[in-house]
Amino acid sequence: MGSSEDFLLPRPAWRGTRELVLHLAAVKWAMGSIRALVQLRIPDRLAEGARTADELAASIDADPSRLYRVLRAAATAGVLREDTSGRFSLAPAADGLRADGADSMRDVFLFTTDPMMWRPYENVQHTVLTGESAFASSFGKPFYEYLRDHPESSDVFDRAMVQNDSPETFELFRDVDFSKYRKIADVGGGRGSFLAEVLRRNPECLGAVCDHPLALSGAGEEFERRGVSDRATAMATDFFEKVPEGFDAYIIKRSLQNWGDEDVRRLLAKVREAMGSDLEARLMIVNHVLAEPGTPDFGKLSDIEMMTVLGGGRERERDEWNRLAAEAGFLSVSEPSAGQMSLLMFRPS
Ligand SMILES: C[S@@+](CC[C@H](N)C(=O)[O-])C[C@H]1O[C@@H](n2cnc3c(N)ncnc32)[C@H](O)[C@@H]1O
Structure with a gap:
């Protein structure tokens, strides 16, 4: 599972219209799962070696069965690898999601998937039709003004820019x-x-x-x-x-x-x-x-x-x-x- 050819998801077996559309929807499922794993610092834990869901769950006090489902979803998306005995390891993208990797993009990923950057995508059509940014429509003010009023969001942004x-x-x-x-x-x-x-x-x-x-x-x-x-x-x-x-x-x-x-x-x-x-x-x-x-x-x-x-x-x-x-x-x-x-x-x- 998770060869670089499959990244971001395995190719649909039959690329008819219905499969292609479902493939698009699956991007959301993959992104939500990967964000959870990054927040839980799973890529950092796997940098020490392959682990089962039970071992990982014990280290973060999580439910092993639910964590397993999120891990295998991320493996399906090509970000982790799962072997036949249920041990997970890092695929190349997950290496970039570690906090201290040389090529870490963890802060960029956390910024681009942050709720403040997700919500505008609920209403891109609003921008297309009106010209007003979907961000301002969701949060009541332009992006940079919002950052000035929310230092914790500004920190998420500035870290990503670094x-x-x-x-x-x-x-x-x-x-x-x-x-x-x-x-x-x-x-x-x-x-x-x-x-x-x-x-x-x-x-x-x-x-x-x-x-x-x-x-x-x-x-x-x-x-x-x-x-x-x-x-x-x-x-x-x-x-x-x-x-x-x-x-x-x-x-x-x-x-x-x-x-x-x-x-x-x-x-x-x-x-x-x-x-x-x-x-x-x-x-x-x-x-x-x-x-x-x-x-x-x-x-x-x-x-x-x-x-x-x-x-x-x-x-x-x-x-x-x-x-x-x-x-x-x-x-x-x-x-x-x-x-x-x-x-x-x-x-x-
Ligand atoms: C997309 S970031 C790029 C940051 C950096 N140059 C880089 O390449 O990562 C845009 C930068 O412009 C700054 N900025 C936005 N409006 C500004 C303003 N009116 N005066 C000064 N800086 C501003 C932001 O604080 C932010 O650091």
Whole structure:
């Protein structure tokens, strides 16, 4: 059970219309089961070796029979493996759901399956019909306002953002010569984990992470973890009001897709204003660049999160990024690839 070929579920034996639709419904059953196991830290317990449901249940004081049913559902979904004697072990995805694995995405998973991120999906049609975010319709206020009023939800979000970065994110910056950009601002940089890693890799640079005070409360810890506290600063700002001046590179990573065109123009105009007459300064946007129509693309699914949770937010094609940047006073100086996370570089025009 649970070969990588089956991931997320075994292929339906006969792929007729009815089986395919049921297959879609089964995604919910799988996701709920996996969330429960992650909350119960089952992947961490299985990292020590294969276990039966009885052994696992004893370690968390749960009912063995109900736990077994959830475990075998997760095995059917390809996240665990069950052998013929009923012992469970980790499949590759479950390894990423451990708290302390090198490639842990546990916080990302807990965030994306959190009730605040599920509820908007009960009513995507509301957004399609009215343009109002399903999140605001469910919770009575826009997403970021909700986070400001619920520090525990903000913590779930900020922790997930820290886990978003992988070696591939840094690979995007492989050809960037940071000796030209010694002062770096990460605008909307959350807890500053990305900035801290950039500074760790470039000892001649210093930088600032600019975000809401709630997100920044975790910045000191991130700077310390990477040994860059003496070169990194946390600056509280509303980036629609003010972006700090005097930096050589302004990075905006995985943030602009949260906003509609007018807000993106407003924020980019603030960055342009901050650059002033420094024509050597660079805007570095890290975002998914949508593939052409007709090509399946992960971004065409994550785009729905932007629409239902953030309202005006959207994933964009390369031309749309270039047009918005041009309207804010920037010229493209890069050739980003479509259908993936890319680095889009701009200079002041
Ligand atoms: C999707 S997260 C991306 C975080 C980080 N750059 C990353 O790649 O993981 C968007 C960030 O924008 C911040 N943000 C949202 N509205 C903001 C505002 N008006 N001023 C400053 N930061 C804001 C959020 O707090 C959050 O940290």
